Amino acid sequence: MIELSGVTKSFGPNHVLRGVDLVIPKGTSMVVIGGSGTGKSVLLKSILGLVRHDSGTITLDGEDVTKAERDAFLARFGMLFQGGALFDSLKVWENVAFRLLRGSLKRPKDEARAIAIEKLRRVGLRETVADLYPSELSGGMQKRVGLARAIAAEPEIIFFDEPTTGLDPIMSGVINDLIREIVVEMGATAMTITHDMSSVRAIADQVAMLHGGLVRWTGPVADLDSTSDPYVQQFIHGRAHGPIEAVR
C-alpha cells in the first residue's frame, strides 16, 4: 500500500503540492486526474524519489520511502514515461531488458533477450522489432516498448505517466486495454496520471482528482459520474465554466 500524508512541494514561489493525502491500496489501479500543471507528475515523481518533497510523508507498506534502501525500493517499481523515455543508443530489446542486463536482477544475455521478446509479444509487437532502434518506431510502438520495459522485471507496482498522450484514439484504446490487462494479470498496484477520460474509465479502480495542490475528490471509478463535486463534474465534462479556472 502506498500512503501519502500532507505531502507538499514548491518550486520557488510556485506551491505545486499543498498537502496531498492519498492512499493506494495494494492491487488497486488508482488514476489521478487533473488539469495540466496541477502537479500530477510531481506527485508521481515524489513517490519514486525523483523529486524530493518538502514536507509530509510518503510510505510504501508502512516504510518511509525517503529512508528505504534505494535499489531494493526501485526494484519494486516499473514506470511508463509520457514520451516513452527509451534510450536512443540501445536497441529495442536492450531497452526492454535494461534491468535484466545489469544490477541485482542481471541475467545471462540470451535469457534477458528471450524475456524482452516475450514482453514485446505481450504488448503486441513482433520479434522483428527487437533489433530496431527506438527512433525507427512510431509513437504508438514506442509507448508499447516503454510498457514492455515497465513490466520486464515483473514489478509489484507500475506507474503510468500520461500513457495515451500524443496517440490517436484507436492506439489510445489499445494502450488502455493493454494496461488494464497487464495490471490485472500481474496483480500489480498501479498508479496512472492522465487527463484522458477514456483512459480513466478503462484503467481505473479508484480515481483521485488533483486540483490546486490538493486531492479534491477520491472514490471508485463507478462513482465518478454521479458525484456532485463541482471540480470533478467540470473536469469530466470538459466545461470551460466552473470552479476550475480555464486560464491557469
Add this chain to the structure above:
Amino acid sequence: MQAVSSLLAAIGRPVLALLAAIGRVAIFAAEALGHMLRPPFYWREFGQQVMQIGWFSLPVVGMTAIFTGGALALQIYAGGNRFGAEAVVPQIVAIGMARELGPVLGGLMVAARVASSIAAEIGTMKVTEQIDALTTLSTHPMKYLTVPRILAATLTVPVLVAVGDAIGIMGGWLVGITRLDFNSATYLKNTVDFLQFWDIGSGLVKGAVFGFLVALMGCYHGMNSARGAQGVGAATKSAVVAASVLILAANYLLTEVFFSA
C-alpha cells in the same frame, strides 16, 4: 553612497555567481570521482566511450597536428632565419608540439567535438526523461553516464596527444624536407636526439587533465541542462566554452608547475 553600494552590488553579484558555479562543479567532480571508486562499473559503456572519444577523434586531432607541425616549421625557419638559427627547426618543432601545441590544440579539438556531443546527448536525455528512466531502472545516472565518459576521456586524450605529437612532428619533417631543403635523416636525428622523456611525458599528463576537464564540463552542463531545445543548445555552448577556457587555464598552471625555474 547609494551609487557606491549599487556598484559594489553589481560587482559582487557576478563574483558570487561565479563562486557558486565553481562550487557546484567541484561537488559534481567529487561525486563523479567517488562513483569511480565504487561498483558497479559499466565496462560496456566505458568501451563505447573509448571509441567515441578516442578513436573517432583521431582524424580531427591528426589533421590539426599535421597542419600545425607544418606551419610551425615554416614559422621557426622564417624567424630563425633572422639570426642564422634555421637549423633548430627540427628541435623547436618537436619541443613545441610535445610540450604545448600537441596537448593544447588536441585538447581544444576534443573539447569542440566531445564536450559538445556529451552535453547535447545528456541534455537531450534529461529533457526527454531518459535520466529519470535510468533512475527508475535502478541505475545511477552518474555511474552510467558520467563515470564512463570521464574515465574514457582521461585515458584516451593522452593517447590522442601522443599520436598528435607524432603526426605534428611528421608535418614539420614533411615541410622541412620538401620546402626548406632539410636532409630527411638529419631532421629526424635532430628531433630524436633533442627530445627528452619529460617533454613528451608532460604533454601526456596535460592530455589526461584536459580529457578530464572536457568530459567533466560536457557531463556537468548536460546534467544541468534546462528544458527544451534552447536549454540543450545553451548547455552545449556552455560546455564547449567552459572546457576550452579551463584547458587554457590548466595549461598555464601545469606549465608553471612543470617547467618554471
